[in-house]
Amino acid sequence: MRRLKATISYDGTHFSGYQVQPGERTVQLEIENVLSKMHKGDSVRITASGRTDSKVHASGQVIHFDTNLSIPVDRYQKALNVQLPSDIRILNVEEVPSDFHARFSVKGKRYRYIWSCEQVQSPFRRHYTVDTKGVKPNIEKMKDAAQYIIGTHDFTCFCAANTSVVDKVRTVHSLDLKWHEDELHMTIEGNGFLYNMVRIIAGTLWEVGIEKRDPNQLKEIIASMDRGNAGKTAPPHGLFLEKVFY
Amino acid sequence: MRRLKATISYDGTHFSGYQVQPGERTVQLEIENVLSKMHKGDSVRITASGRTDSKVHASGQVIHFDTNLSIPVDRYQKALNVQLPSDIRILNVEEVPSDFHARFSVKGKRYRYIWSCEQVQSPFRRHYTVDTKGVKPNIEKMKDAAQYIIGTHDFTCFCAANTSVVDKVRTVHSLDLKWHEDELHMTIEGNGFLYNMVRIIAGTLWEVGIEKRDPNQLKEIIASMDRGNAGKTAPPHGLFLEKVFY
The missing domain is CATH 3.30.70.580 (Pseudouridine synthase I, catalytic domain, N-terminal subdomain)
Structure with a gap:
């Protein structure tokens, strides 16, 4: 074997x-x-x-x-x-080695989330990017908000409510936002992610980007440990599991 | 109206x-x-x-x-x-204007053909690129062959046999080959294209690229006006109609 x-x-x-x-x-x-x-x-x-x-x-x-x-x-x-x-x-x-375990040996993961901000979404990207119908968010505000997420926190606020995990402390090592032509890419790396955490972060940062929320609200959202204070869960088809670190 | x-x-x-x-x-x-x-x-x-x-x-x-x-x-x-x-x-x-006609007013068209030459084709590109299973063609030889295609020729050799068009003289203005990371892109522009012409050109240039044919064979293929002398028709899913000129 x-x-x-x-x-x-x-x-x-x-x-x-x-x-x-x-x-x-x-x-x-x-x-x-x-x-x-x-x-x-x-x-x-x-x-x-x-x-x-x-x-x-x-x-x-x-x-x-x-x-x-x-x-x-x-x-x-x-x-x-x-x-x-x-x-x-x-x-x-x-x-x-026989003691390697795909789940228990994980040291970290990197995810990517992609919004397509063209006036009309390319049909070739419809399954791989979220269509913002031409809305271009304020990336600087999103970057400001991201600074509150980086680090070690109890991320209860970014975890789907119906989860059985007890310890919700995780470390986010990096959270980058970058334009690739008319697509906005968010990459996030951390030692582990709670259920729906990346999609809730994406949805919350999006609300900052369209100036529905202030970047500094992120501090309170995280401190509240209340999922209800964060933004909507962003759609699944913009999300990629990009790399698993061991 | x-x-x-x-x-x-x-x-x-x-x-x-x-x-x-x-x-x-x-x-x-x-x-x-x-x-x-x-x-x-x-x-x-x-x-x-x-x-x-x-x-x-x-x-x-x-x-x-x-x-x-x-x-x-x-x-x-x-x-x-x-x-x-x-x-x-x-x-x-x-x-x-009412005398504009999408078909009869056409002055030219540009097509793109894409091969994915990665060892393993990305599943996100499977509908939009032709999988070469890691085979990387000799692009310089393909460019040499392309020189024979550019210009005004009777392109009977690159036309599906079951066509009713009589005049098969067309002008190819440009035919470019370029690597985009592990994808090979062919772009071809001309005043008009016969049925399957771009795919037969792609298939023939591919055979040059994998050194199954010499670049200078293109001269004889075109002169022969015989579809049977050209290469296989390349698969449809690598082909994009990119621009129509009026």
């Missing part, structure tokens, strides 16, 4: 998220089905760094699984890519 | 091409359906600069139609975009 780590990318558009759910097309199900075929029908369970929701994308999700097949790792990658649907791609496969 | 010219963009992935065909989802049908609703059920016929095939995209297709509605052109654009599916977008609407 050896443990393999795979870095994968998927277009979340046509998935009901990462995790297996009865009757739904999910990323985990598609990969486990192909692995099971490769293992002559034996079921193979994969473990990811964390779930992603329906329509959320990944350019660098990480999974691990155990296998008794002795084929080389690059052959593994090719065999998986040939059999997987084209909206999931295996970018890399490597052998790791 | 006034004549309106609209510049439109569409993601060809889920269309059976531009032109209305019984029982098929086409770009023309979707736009005519919305226009008909706006005109209280009266049928409105649109005319495009030319057809595009199934899975071929457009970032700058042009259509015209006649209307008796007196609403301003920017309101027209918004009303259309609200009602159209998100894989078709109206980029611009303007009033034009």
Whole structure:
């Protein structure tokens, strides 16, 4: 038995998220089905760094699984890519020590969130960016607000209310905002993220960007530890899990 | 009655091409359906600069139609975009003289063809680029071959055999090849293009790029006026109609 780590990318558009759910097309199900075929029908369970929701994308999700097949790792990658649907791609496969765990060994993650601020959203970007209908936010105000988020805080205010996690203290290492032509990209890196945290941060910073909120409100929002004080949860299809750090 | 010219963009992935065909989802049908609703059920016929095939995209297709509605052109654009599916977008609407004709007034067109040459194609680019499975062609040889195509020639060799057009002389003004990171972009501009011409040129240049053909073979291929001597027709989903000149 050896443990393999795979870095994968998927277009979340046509998935009901990462995790297996009865009757739904999910990323985990598609990969486990192909692995099971490769293992002559034996079921193979994969473990990811964390779930992603329906329509959320990944350019660098990480999974691990155990296998008794002795084929080389690059052959593994090719065999998986040939059999997987084209909206999931295996970018890399490597052998790791048996104590490596895709979820418990995580040191940090980076996400990207993209708004398309063109007057008319390109149809080629409709599944990968959130259409602002031409609204261009004030990026300087968003950057000011972001300064309150960077650091170690109890992020209860940015966590979906229906979560069972107890410790909501996380560290955000960086939060950058940058124009790429008419698209606004937010990248956020931290040691861990609560359920919906990136999308709630994106939604709250957006409200600052369109001057519905002042940047310095972020200080009070975080201190309040009340989800109700933060902004709306931004739509899923603008979000990419970009990198997992170990 | 006034004549309106609209510049439109569409993601060809889920269309059976531009032109209305019984029982098929086409770009023309979707736009005519919305226009008909706006005109209280009266049928409105649109005319495009030319057809595009199934899975071929457009970032700058042009259509015209006649209307008796007196609403301003920017309101027209918004009303259309609200009602159209998100894989078709109206980029611009303007009033034009009644003798403007989207097809017969065309002075030239520009197309783009894109190959994705990464080891593993990004799932986000799978509908918009042709996957070369990591093969990187020799762009210098492709550029050498392109020199034989630029100019005024009888392009019978690059025309799908089942065409009814008699005069196959066209002028290619420019044919550029350029790397954009791991994507190879071919842009071609000319006064007109025969059926499948851009895709057959792309397929032939590709065969030069992977050194299956010599660049100077292009001279003989064109002179032969025989479709059988050119390369394979490249797949539709790498092709974009980028601009129509009037």
